[in-house]
Amino acid sequence: MNDPVLQRIERELKVSLLSEKLSLPDLTTLLLEVYRQKAARRTPAQVLQEHQQSRFVRPARVHPLEMLKWEMAVMSALPEQIEALVLSPVAPLGSCSVVAGVDQNWSVAAVRGLEVVSDATNVLALEASSRRKTLLKQNPKSRERVHLACSHRMLRPQFYQNSNQIPHFNLFCMVSAGADQGNSDFEFESLVLHLNTLLTALQNFWTQAIPLKLTVSDFPGKNRNQQIEDRVFQALQQQFPDLDCQHDPERTHGQNYYSGLCFHLYALPTDQEILCLADGGEVNWSQKFLSNRKERMLISGLGGDRVVGLQAD
Structure with missing residues (x-):
């Protein structure tokens, strides 16, 4: 302390x-x-003063109609195997810190043993693990996959040096959960599913194409570079030939968060700095929730405010 x-x-x-x-x-x-x-x-004047001063409660900078258009675009891009959910604004206390290794102070704790959702991927991971638990009770060898998605506004209390970072923002999230199927099949197929969905949504939303760069890393050093080339880059570039795909063996950010394959998706707008739109990768959360080392999970998140901001620019 x-x-x-x-x-x-x-x-x-x-x-x-x-x-x-x-x-x-x-x-x-x-x-x-x-x-x-x-x-x-408290007096009414005090409540008004806090509304004017608190960084947590100020309205978002994005136009609601543009955000609605983005959410329609990304939800329309979901393939049929991914189920979209509307999440509660709150989650169980420790939803992020208990399994993801982040500080509890990265979430706004609430009374009644809850916290305001600071990362919807963790909440989707809870729901996906709950569904996998039910499937495993019915069949201990179940290989049925669970794919979930949501568009949700996050609230995070930490301070950022970048003035463009705000305490609350939209995040489109996906989570895939299932059993290990050997040859990294679950991991690669889920990664391509998530990226294909994100790229399709961006393509459908932007009225003018913005160049995109995808970087993929593999933290455990499993020497899967050729598989990344064959199973990710080639698969995506068949549909998105202008996508710049690169290996990123030097990446260190997120090493204690992701457990294997992970990616960054960047926008390269003309005359502007490179902007990270999305990241994701393998996590071991379902293994922890279900106490089962055979479980696999892959997550992704894309910032809606940034996507809408680029459209406005």
């Missing part, structure tokens, strides 16, 4: 006792009463 504010509160209130001794339901009851009393003391 290095934060001096937390150290002071700990000395005065013994925060550790609240976190260790109180059950989550009891803590929820306590916090609900604290916030009820805090809200009762």
